[in-house]
Amino acid sequence: AQKITQTQPGMFVQEKEAVTLDCTYDTSDPSYGLFWYKQPSSGEMIFLIYQGSYDQQNATEGRYSLNFQKARKSANLVISASQLGDSAMYFCAMREPLRSARQLTFGSGTQLTVLP
Amino acid sequence: NAGVTQTPKFRVLKTGQSMTLLCAQDMNHEYMYWYRQDPGMGLRLIHYSVGEGTTAKGEVPDGYNVSRLKKQNFLLGLESAAPSQTSVYFCASSPVGYNSPLHFGNGTRLTVT
Numbered sequence: 001a002q003k004i005t006q007t008q009p010g011m012f013v014q015e016k017e018a019v020t021l022d023c024t025y026d027t028s029d030p031s032y033g034l035f036w037y038k039q040p041s042s043g044e045m046i047f048l049i050y051q052g053s054y055d056q057q058n059a060t061e062g063r064y065s066l067n068f069q070k071a072r073k074s075a076n077l078v079i080s081a082s083q084l085g086d087s088a089m090y091f092c093a094m095r096e097p098l099r100s101a102r103q104l105t106f107g108s109g110t111q112l113t114v115l116p
Numbered sequence: 117n118a119g120v121t122q123t124p125k126f127r128v129l130k131t132g133q134s135m136t137l138l139c140a141q142d143m144n145h146e147y148m149y150w151y152r153q154d155p156g157m158g159l160r161l162i163h164y165s166v167g168e169g170t171t172a173k174g175e176v177p178d179g180y181n182v183s184r185l186k187k188q189n190f191l192l193g194l195e196s197a198a199p200s201q202t203s204v205y206f207c208a209s210s211p212v213g214y215n216s217p218l219h220f221g222n223g224t225r226l227t228v229t
Contacts, residue, residue, distance in 0.1 A: 009156075033215055045206065045220035052215055091158060095214070102210060103149055103174065104218055106158035 003027065004094055004107035011112050013082045020067065021077040021110045023092035033095040034075040035104060036066070040088040048090075051075055082114045118142050122207050122221035129197040129228045137192040137224050139207030147210040148190040149174075149218065150182060152203040159206060165190055197228045 005024045013019035025034065036048040051059045051066045059066040067076040079086055089111050093104040123138045141148065146167055151159040161174030163182040171182045179201060181193045190209075194201060204225050208218040 004158075035217055037217075043204070044222050045208075045218075047217040047219075050215055050217060093159075097214065102147055102212075102214065102216075103161050103164055104159075106151075106160075108156055108158045 003105045006107035008110045018080045035093045036077045037091045038088045087114045120221035139190045141209040145209035149208045150192045151206045
């Protein structure tokens with residue numbers, strides 16, 4: 001079974017508008033961490049934001065926020081005021097404590113295109 | 117501040133050839149990883165290491181071997197390359213902290229013909 005599901009292979013958004021990228025996850029462990037990464041066309045992986053399963057508040061980092069709905073097992077990334085430079089592939093990932101090396105399990109990604 | 121450095125950036129191999137991908141990190145991280153990225157499949161873990169001298173298999177280890185003789189280096193080897201190993205390979209490292217993100221290298225694009 002897929003542990004991380006990103007159902008939107010591609011998304012378009014108008015510049016300056018907000019956009020939500022969906023991520024659902026599957027784990028039976030009460031303790032876990034959720035991460036979002038950005039991969040621009042140049043290929044590097046850029047860490048954006050982290051949410052712990054016990055965190056009381058949704059994480060925010062500048063224009064990025066994480067809409068964390070624990071009961072629904074969803075961790076959607078919200079980008080406010082989109083910019084052309086936000087065009088990239090976005091990956092959701094999860095860390096589970098039972099995995100010995102703290103590795104991340106990644107979703108298949110969402111390709112975001114910001115339109116001028 | 118180099119972070120995670122991967123060499124080479126690009127490589128073309130013929131089926132059956134061997135090669136080693138090099139990964140070096142200067143952040144004194146305990147954990148290191150090798151992932152491969154294929155279209156529509158995200159990143160999948162090949163092998164990982166929790167410390168110098170230790171390695172373990174990830175999700176897709178077949179056809180690869182690794183070594184971590186020094187804490188700062190993690191090598192990925194392909195003994196007999198196959199076209200199915202055409203991919204982009206990422207090395208990453210992480211400190212011990214549970215909420216610490218993985219720090220990635222810039223990737224190696226490997227084509228096996």
